Amino acid sequence: MPEWPTVRKYISGDTRRVDAVPKVTGRARYSSDIQATGWLYGMILRSKWPAAKILSVNLDKALKIPGIKAAVLARDGQFTVRYYGEEIAAVAGTTKQACLDALRAIEVNAEPSPDFVVHEDDAIKDGSPQVWKGVSNASDPHVRKRGDVDSAFSECAAIIEGFYSTPVQLHNPMETHGNTVSWTDEGVTVWASTQGIGSVQDGFAGALGLDASKVRVLTDYMGGGFGSKFGAGVEGVLAARLSKQANAPVRLMLTRFDEALAVGNRPSSFQKIKMGALADGKLHAFQLENYGTPGVGAGGDSGGGGGGANIQAPYLYKVPNIHSSQRSVAVNAGSARAFRAPGNPPASYGMECAMDELAVKLGMDPLEFRLINDPVEIRRNEYNVGAAHIGWKEKYKKPGSSPGVVKTGIGCAGANWPGGRGSPDTSGEAQINPDGSIEIRIGVQDIGTGTKTVIAVVAAEMLGLRPDQITVKVGDTNFPPGTGSGGSNTCPSVAPVVYDVCSNALQQLQSKSGFADARGDNWFPACKKLGVTPLKVTGQWQQSLAGGPAYGVQFAEVEVDTETGLVTVKKIVAVHDCGLIIDHLTLESQINGGCIIGMGYALYEERVMDRVSGVVLNPNFETYKLSGIADVPEIEAVLINMPERGVIGIGEPSTVPTAGAIANAVANAIGVRVPHLPITPAKVLAALGKVPPPVTA
Amino acid sequence: MKKAGKDKDVFGAVSRRTFIKGLGATAVSTVAAQTAAVAQELERVNAEKVVGPGAVPVTLTVNGEKLQLQLEPRVTLLDALRNYSSLTGSKEGCDRAACGACTVLFDGAPIYGCQKLAIEAQGHEITTIEGLAKNGSLTKVQQAFIDKDALQCGYCTPGFVMSVTALLNKNPRPTLEEAKHACSGNLCRCGTQPHILKAVLEAAGIGMAEKTGKTEGIKHA
Numbered sequence: 001m002p003e004w005p006t007v008r009k010y011i012s013g014d015t016r017r018v019d020a021v022p023k024v025t026g027r028a029r030y031s032s033d034i035q036a037t038g039w040l041y042g043m044i045l046r047s048k049w050p051a052a053k054i055l056s057v058n059l060d061k062a063l064k065i066p067g068i069k070a071a072v073l074a075r076d077g078q079f080t081v082r083y084y085g086e087e088i089a090a091v092a093g094t095t096k097q098a099c100l101d102a103l104r105a106i107e108v109n110a111e112p113s114p115d116f117v118v119h120e121d122d123a124i125k126d127g128s129p130q131v132w133k134g135v136s137n138a139s140d141p142h143v144r145k146r147g148d149v150d151s152a153f154s155e156c157a158a159i160i161e162g163f164y165s166t167p168v169q170l171h172n173p174m175e176t177h178g179n180t181v182s183w184t185d186e187g188v189t190v191w192a193s194t195q196g197i198g199s200v201q202d203g204f205a206g207a208l209g210l211d212a213s214k215v216r217v218l219t220d221y222m223g224g225g226f227g228s229k230f231g232a233g234v235e236g237v238l239a240a241r242l243s244k245q246a247n248a249p250v251r252l253m254l255t256r257f258d259e260a261l262a263v264g265n266r267p268s269s270f271q272k273i274k275m276g277a278l279a280d281g282k283l284h285a286f287q288l289e290n291y292g293t294p295g296v297g298a299g300g301d302s303g304g305g306g307g308g309a310n311i312q313a314p315y316l317y318k319v320p321n322i323h324s325s326q327r328s329v330a331v332n333a334g335s336a337r338a339f340r341a342p343g344n345p346p347a348s349y350g351m352e353c354a355m356d357e358l359a360v361k362l363g364m365d366p367l368e369f370r371l372i373n374d375p376v377e378i379r380r381n382e383y384n385v386g387a388a389h390i391g392w393k394e395k396y397k398k399p400g401s402s403p404g405v406v407k408t409g410i411g412c413a414g415a416n417w418p419g420g421r422g423s424p425d426t427s428g429e430a431q432i433n434p435d436g437s438i439e440i441r442i443g444v445q446d447i448g449t450g451t452k453t454v455i456a457v458v459a460a461e462m463l464g465l466r467p468d469q470i471t472v473k474v475g476d477t478n479f480p481p482g483t484g485s486g487g488s489n490t491c492p493s494v495a496p497v498v499y500d501v502c503s504n505a506l507q508q509l510q511s512k513s514g515f516a517d518a519r520g521d522n523w524f525p526a527c528k529k530l531g532v533t534p535l536k537v538t539g540q541w542q543q544s545l546a547g548g549p550a551y552g553v554q555f556a557e558v559e560v561d562t563e564t565g566l567v568t569v570k571k572i573v574a575v576h577d578c579g580l581i582i583d584h585l586t587l588e589s590q591i592n593g594g595c596i597i598g599m600g601y602a603l604y605e606e607r608v609m610d611r612v613s614g615v616v617l618n619p620n621f622e623t624y625k626l627s628g629i630a631d632v633p634e635i636e637a638v639l640i641n642m643p644e645r646g647v648i649g650i651g652e653p654s655t656v657p658t659a660g661a662i663a664n665a666v667a668n669a670i671g672v673r674v675p676h677l678p679i680t681p682a683k684v685l686a687a688l689g690k691v692p693p694p695v696t697a
Numbered sequence: 698m699k700k701a702g703k704d705k706d707v708f709g710a711v712s713r714r715t716f717i718k719g720l721g722a723t724a725v726s727t728v729a730a731q732t733a734a735v736a737q738e739l740e741r742v743n744a745e746k747v748v749g750p751g752a753v754p755v756t757l758t759v760n761g762e763k764l765q766l767q768l769e770p771r772v773t774l775l776d777a778l779r780n781y782s783s784l785t786g787s788k789e790g791c792d793r794a795a796c797g798a799c800t801v802l803f804d805g806a807p808i809y810g811c812q813k814l815a816i817e818a819q820g821h822e823i824t825t826i827e828g829l830a831k832n833g834s835l836t837k838v839q840q841a842f843i844d845k846d847a848l849q850c851g852y853c854t855p856g857f858v859m860s861v862t863a864l865l866n867k868n869p870r871p872t873l874e875e876a877k878h879a880c881s882g883n884l885c886r887c888g889t890q891p892h893i894l895k896a897v898l899e900a901a902g903i904g905m906a907e908k909t910g911k912t913e914g915i916k917h918a
Contacts, residue, residue: 026786448850
């Protein structure tokens with residue numbers, strides 16, 4: 001069974017990102033930067049109605065706009081649109097300006113319908129307009145039972161009841177969704193902004209009726225995905241059809257406005273939790289009623305709710321008596337997609353809020369209460385490490401006892417991530433040239449996590465070279481296939497593959513060259529012995545080199561101004577089990593990123609739908625607020641190095657517990673809970689009884 | 698927080714200010730009585746100034762080189778760089794002055810490229826991310842971004858690098874608060890801000906206590 005080397009020069013070190021120079025000089029060509037010869041600009045016309053029957057669409061005037069080379073309908077004949085932003089048609093032209101004019105010239109004959117519903121709490125009511133006619137908006141309840149909660153509650157020393165909610169969160173990668181597509185007689189080439197070149201290839205092949213071998217997907221650089229960029233997308237297929245019609249490559253990138261409507265989001269959750277513990281602090285009974293919306297996709301053919309908004313409950317904890325019931329609710333809004341640790345941040349948030357409230361009711365320290373109830377030893381140890389780093393003993397005080405106008409508080413929460421284990425479907429190859437240069441090719445993509453750097457670091461370690469001596473190629477479906485960047489699986493997929501590629505390379509090179517050990521100083525002389533024929537080797541994933549699941553805990557320290565309601569996060573301590581760390585520098589970046597997206601979820605982010613018009617009210621960065629540089633606290637990433645566990649992916653667990661930790665810190669500061677994310681100043685003041693509760697849109 | 702550079706009015710033969718000056722003090726003070734005459738004169742002068750809606754020749758000075766383009770007057774500087782030339786280093790993240798991915802230097806001051814029409818940018822010195830490294834040697838800011846891993850997907854990186862470059866040109870030893878202020882017009886979704894702040898201080902030659910990056914081993918089953 002292969003094992004990682006125990007003496008390591010680059011693995012677990014601080015290797016600088018191997019593609020950093022192109023990124024800081026502007027030379028890196030992202031999918032949105034591709035300028036294929038004769039390329040056209042593409043744009044999409046979207047529904048301005050949340051529900052309407054589209055009777056006819058006339059593209060004639062659009063096609064007459066100077067510079068317009070193609071125009072296509074999203075669907076033929078009459079059809080129904082079910083959300084604001086659903087695709088109707090698309091155009092391609094020589095300039096963006098021509099496309100803007102053409103979109104205005106498209107004539108849409110539609111019958112808007114007043115029967116739409118955009119809020120899940122409306123959609124779940126009897127008599128609500130149906131998103132899919134004849135089908136209930138809410139799915140049948142997904143029920144889970146263990147033991148007998150009713151009698152168990154009567155045995156509890158303390159019981160709390162809470163109602164916690166999380167909003168629909170938008171992915172908003174900095175590079176919008178989109179592609180440059182060239183469809184010629186030879187096949188289709190797609191420069192895709194994607195986190196899964198393989199799934200995009202399959203998606204285009206299926207949608208266009210082509211063999212996958214006729215579709216090549218290229219992703220040298222892409223600007224973030226967070227779970228929303230796995231498929232070909234409607235925009236990709238429209239770009240392909242425009243390309244075919246115009247006989248030219250079409251670059252169709254969505255606008256920031258489009259991003260808020262139609263390319264995914266994290267489902268909401270509305271969690272009614274009743275939970276009780278015995279006198280010794282052991283959790284004894286847990287009851288949950290939850291619903292949330294994954295958008296329009298919850299209904300339709302899946303029979304009124306194909307799932308998508310359910311969460312794991314009671315999340316990390318083992319409770320002997322459980323009754324949970326969950327429903328997914330369709331609304332007239334864009335569908336959900338996977339979003340960094342799907343299901344986990346809302347699950348962690350609701351449960352960890354309930355944990356703190358129950359601890360307070362029991363008169364216990366919330367950290368102590370977790371140590372009693374958390375079934376995973378690694379995480380219990382992480383709590384102890386994190387508590388020491390943040391100074392829990394000195395800083396934790398009775399909720400609301402902080403003096404003065406600006407109150408301080410502290411909180412914590414835990415994460416579980418079942419993935420991060422790697423994918424057996426990843427393989428790779430290398431070409432070693434007689435001059436000693438080596439190129440490693442794997443059909444994965446680097447979404448910004450540092451995948452290329454991981455490949456270079458592992459290869460350098462294995463071959464006794466420097467990372468900059470390794471040429472790394474990813475993002476091409478002509479390479480051996482690899483995993484999509486999801487489930488925190490890329491690093492634990494590629495690292496074992498590179499290990500195997502390099503082991504095979506050394507074995508063959510040693511046998512061909514006669515060197516007993518071709519590593520390090522012997523590498524170049526050994527390669528020279530190849531004569532004129534480069535050596536080509538392949539490698540497979542090795543289970544013994546990858547780890548998972550991943551555990552983590554986070555602590556947050558906040559200040560809450562009780563006059564303005566403003567919450568300022570002062571510090572986050574993030575303690576994560578990283579298995580064998582490949583590159584310390586890029587790992588720390590990912591953990592920072594997980595915390596910062598989690599902080600946005602806690603304090604700022606929420607897609608707001610308008611009940612009356614059915615539109616998204618905040619489809620831009622002025623009104624959908626991301627954490628800015630001035631909001632970001634000191635983040636102390638404590639990386640638990642456990643080389644014996646193998647390589648573990650960390651992208652997802654690092655965003656799971658942040659919102660729960662911040663919410664608990666806020667409750668600790670002001671002595672009352674703000675149960676509905678995001679924790680805005682208005683909600684803080686309302687919780688303090690200083691203003692009436694905010695009215696939703 | 699972005700400020701355009703000096704608000705020079707170089708486009709067209711007659712600026713509005715010089716036109717009003719030309720009318721003389723009397724005309725301005727008694728403008729109510731002469732509305733019709735002023736309107737007529739304005740129309741005449743504007744007619745001389747009107748360009749478009751079709752493409753017009755536009756000359757931009759980008760990274761010290763002249764870029765001669767044919768652009769509709771409504772084309773933004775960002776659009777001109779990204780879609781009418783090969784300078785795609787400046788990124789489009791929102792196209793409405795919110796994300797900062799398109800930040801370029803305009804006579805040395807950071808501006809959003811998406812908020813300046815290309816025709817207005819004529820006669821000004823524009824520096825994009827591609828213009829920083831001279832003869833392949835990186836600037837201190839670029840090197841610090843690499844050393845501190847102040848980038849992940851990298852899409853916002855050109856904008857941040859330009860904002861930080863402008864800051865350090867003006868204020869070579871900024872405080873942490875000044876660094877945050879200078880970057881407050883730039884967004885990053887990957888969550889790289891802590892490393893960007895480290896990079897700013899590194900590029901300014903200011904040592905910062907390394908508080909993060911602790912690695913610990915713990916016992917486990």
